Amino acid sequence: MMGLTGFEYGSKRVSTNSDVKIANAVKIYTELRGSGGMSKSELANRVHLSFASVSNMCTTLEQSGLVKVTDNVRSTGGRKAAMVQFVPDFACSLVIDMHHTQHIYMGLLDLENRLEDYTRFEVSPDDTLETVLDHITLAYNQLCGGRKRNLLGVSIGISAVLDPKTGMVLQSSNPIFERVQLPRYLTEVFPNTVVLVENDANLAGLSNLSLIMKTDPSIKNLLFIFFTQGIGLGIVIDQKLYRGTNGFAGELGHLKVSGISKVCKCGGTGCLRTVATLESIAQDLGEIDKVMSLESTTIYAADLARRYAAGETAVVKRVDLTALKIGEVMADLFDLFNPQEIILGGNMSELFPHISQTIKQQCRALSNLAREVDLMIRFVSRTTYELVLTGGSEKLFQFWVEHFFPEIPSV
Secondary structure, eight states, rough: OTOOOSSSSSOOOOOOOOHHHHHHHHHHHHTTTTTTEEEHHHHHHHHHHHHHHHHHHHHHHHHSEEEEOOOOOOTTTTEEEEEEEEOOSEEEEEEOOOOOSSEEEEEEETTOEEEEEEEEEEEOOTTOOHHHHHHHHHHHHHHHHHHHEEEEEEEEESSSEEEEEBEEESOOOGGTTTTBHHHHHHHSSTTTEEEEEEEEHHHHEEEEEEEEHHHHOOOOOEEEEEESSSSEEEEEETEOOOOOOOSSOOGGGEEEEEEOOOTTTTTSBBBGGGSSSSSHHHHHHHHHHHHHHOOHHHHHHHHHHHHTTOOOOOHHHHHHHHHHHHHHHHHHHHHHHOOOOEEEEEEEEEEEHHHHHHHHHHHHHHHSSTTTTTOEEEEEEHHHHHHHHHHHHHHHHHHHHHTTTTTTOOO
16 A cells, blocks of 8 residues: 555454454553553553463564563562563654755654654755755665664655645645655655655654653643644643644734734734844844844854844844744643643744743733643744654654554665
8 A cells, every 4th residue: 555644543443363462562562661661460450451461462572573571570479470571673664854945854753752863965956856855865864874664654844734644745835845746756765665754843742752651641622822833732632732623723924913914925014023032133124134144043042142142132033022922822731721731942942931921921911711721831942853853753753553553664
């Protein structure tokens, strides 16, 4: 079944004994993931299965190379108990971060979303889709270093609207990919491989969900605001990405804010992205050429943070306006979705320590619900490419256990 892209998938129906065994194996396997290992008895308590069932499943998983079982834990009776450990390097995911117009990041990540290695290559305005695909092939071969790897698949993060039925890229920040069916082209580069394409903000949301779940499994509903060249919104409901009917959910950058009359690239006025991106700040400060000359926009964010801390009047005034408008939009989001957490991340992270209180105060002042419940607002400082790469890895892992586990997918 060539061209499987996995834009939408539901829960696997469990009906036969084989299905039940696989479902139980998935329970055990995912419980071990990120745990550092545990005894079979502890594992049985966690997954609510009998010790005998867990022991048999662990033997099967060990024979497949998915877990490692060692006798190195002493029980209270003095006998050694078997320790079961997840094997994160059994397979890897290849994730391609295409959210930026000027460069692309590629990374290999293990089954616990740890970044094994990554590379970056520049994208020229003169590049064609074929040129970019050639760069991807070369970069992948360099990452593998001649080693043959078990590959779960290829996950792509892109700043664009995606058609969930065809995989067509719409409204891409990079014209190279506009109205291109990326999965079809990537399956030519990586034949017999699962290829998933997802909005970059959605992947950033998944990245943070996977981290939060390790410490607080009760978190099920969150919003992730992703600041890059635009502003995206990752919506996680009941631990699943919400994309909307046509895959267009989360286009936060074009939400209108009060008191802003600046014309957006979309032709409208008052869009959030005209006031709450690094590019918009640079334009208003007359520094857009400075930003364009830098290797990364995070360098400009760090420069703004330094000038803000020094009290440079124009910078303080303009950055504070950004904080107020972010808080305004967050208040609306909280009243609409009532999430357990709203998380902010992306290329503005260097500024967050200076404006976080203003954002929180504005959000709580304008939200009707924030006065009734405790609203958790979190800021993350991980780089944009790290958020996209780890989120893409998580998406592939989820897709694998849903559709192919315990086999390595081949389509």
